[in-house]
Amino acid sequence: MHIRRSDSKAIIYTVVGFALLSAGAFFVSDTVGILVSLALLLAIILTAGFNFYRMLVFRLRLQTTETHALFNIYSLLPEGVSLPAPYGWSANIHMLEYIVKKIVHSKPKLIVELGSGLSSIYIGHFLKRQGAGALICLEHDAEYAMATQNSIDEHGLGDIVTIVHAPLVMQVIKGETRQWYDTNLIPELTHIDLLIVDGPPWQTDSLARYPALSVFADALSEDAVVILDDSNRADESIIVDKWLKEYTSLSHRTLFSEKGVSVFEVGPSENS
Numbered sequence: 043m044h045i046r047r048s049d050s051k052a053i054i055y056t057v058v059g060f061a062l063l064s065a066g067a068f069f070v071s072d073t074v075g076i077l078v079s080l081a082l083l084l085a086i087i088l089t090a091g092f093n094f095y096r097m098l099v100f101r102l103r104l105q106t107t108e109t110h111a112l113f114n115i116y117s118l119l120p121e122g123v124s125l126p127a128p129y130g131w132s133a134n135i136h137m138l139e140y141i142v143k144k145i146v147h148s149k150p151k152l153i154v155e156l157g158s159g160l161s162s163i164y165i166g167h168f169l170k171r172q173g174a175g176a177l178i179c180l181e182h183d184a185e186y187a188m189a190t191q192n193s194i195d196e197h198g199l200g201d202i203v204t205i206v207h208a209p210l211v212m213q214v215i216k217g218e219t220r221q222w223y224d225t226n227l228i229p230e231l232t233h234i235d236l237l238i239v240d241g242p243p244w245q246t247d248s249l250a251r252y253p254a255l256s257v258f259a260d261a262l263s264e265d266a267v268v269i270l271d272d273s274n275r276a277d278e279s280i281i282v283d284k285w286l287k288e289y290t291s292l293s294h295r296t297l298f299s300e301k302g303v304s305v306f307e308v309g310p311s312e313n314s
């Protein structure tokens with residue numbers, strides 16, 4: 043079984059607790075020393091127990107809501123279409139559910155996705171269901187660009203989804219030198235209704251996903267929505283703050299999910 047960070051914290055607390063108790067018993071021979079060690083151990087066990095309980099509650103909520111999201115997605119899927127299961131690198135199911143509902147209810151005409159994969163197939167199928175709309179997908183990695191293109195073709199979505207292979211290059215974007223998708227290879231785009239920022243991977247640069255709005259802000263439609271995946275990560279949290287400072291008309295909320303999904307609205311908020 044995979045041990046997550048929250049699990050390892052509980053294990054560390056317990057080990058440290060036992061180490062303290064043993065040290066107390068070994069070095070301090072009097073009763074006070076042992077009692078202090080026992081009190082420390084109790085505090086550590088209670089903290090670990092509380093953390094473990096919070097983690098269990100979170101996982102349970104995650105599992106229930108993920109199942110619910112999956113049902114929601116499938117309830118909107120045309121009969122006979124089978125979607126691949128989300129895996130480690132792909133967009134999480136909560137984000138996919140949000141996108142699917144957005145396609146069905148707001149009927150976006152142009153979607154741009156940064157980082158291709160399973161989500162591109164989901165989006166393609168739901169745009170096909172709507173009978174309108176296109177997805178332009180930027181992919182930096184030649185292998186993944188080809189793999190996604192093959193999947194798109196297998197699913198018969200070639201006339202809806204365009205994969206643009208745009209390697210990451212050092213370039214000046216709005217006065218800053220950054221490694222990002224080669225902007226020379228990006229087609230001229232306007233009236234983007236939905237911008238999904240799920241790439242480049244965080245390891246490729248500091249604040250790797252930050253340039254997305256510098257490049258596309260002027261191409262967004264009046265009531266566009268921008269989605270940033272993995273927004274609980276340190277870099278992405280900084281990006282959220284920077285975008286909100288720089289684009290003051292954006293409203294922002296976070297979807298419940300394992301790694302965080304930020305949703306920015308350009309026009310009036312969906313919740314208002």
Ligand SMILES: C[S@@+](CC[C@H](N)C(=O)[O-])C[C@H]1O[C@@H](n2cnc3c(N)ncnc32)[C@H](O)[C@@H]1O
Binds near residue numbers: 162242
């Ligand atoms: C977060 S992933 C994008 C995922 C995509 N939006 C999806 O939902 O499948 C960002 C980048 O990781 C790379 N990638 C995609 N699938 C991968 C995999 N299974 N293993 C390693 N890298 C992957 C691709 O280059 C992609 O652009």
